[in-house]
Amino acid sequence: MALAEGTLLAQLLAQGAQEGADLATLRAIAEEGGELAAARALARLGLDDPDAAKDMAELRALLGAWRDAKRSVWKAVVGWVVRIAAALLLTGLAVKFGFWDLVK
Template sequence: MLAARRAHSGGRSTRVWSPHPRGKHAPVAPRDFDELLDRAAERGAERCLAHFGLESGSAAKDIRELRDLLEAWRDARRNAWQTTVKVITTGILAALLVGAAIKLKLMGGAQ
């Protein structure tokens, strides 16, 4: 935190401090720290993929298939809602037409 403030305020070269195994802090150059973070992130991503069974070479294909499946599910859900609204709207309009026909005695209702 202090190193970040110094870097922005004075433009001086700074060092990032990392924990040392004996409880002390050892200076680490920002470039080395970035490399360390990149390696840690890559290892974490590999572990995560392995946890979900996607560590093989076909992981990209599997993820694409999962995305396609999710997109198909969303399309099906949207179509189900659209169909439900159409059925309800058609039912209401049909009921209004039948009611109007009865009211106008077009269907041979009570005379």
């Protein structure tokens, strides 16, 4: 199919050269060139098959899950740091006010 699109683009370019390129011809050349370039780019990325849309949706879901996991890890780390800091503060206050001797 890319060959047919490339052939159409070549025909439009030839027509533009022969006829002096009116506005409709130039628009058609630009459109066909854009479509051909997009098709080539998708083919180079391996996204020119019918399952490409499903693959991209799965990749987006995987990326979203990865971001959620990172966010959860950071929340857990911050939570543990706050708990440890609070425990150290309470231990320090207990030692300062002599509650340590009551525990012994």
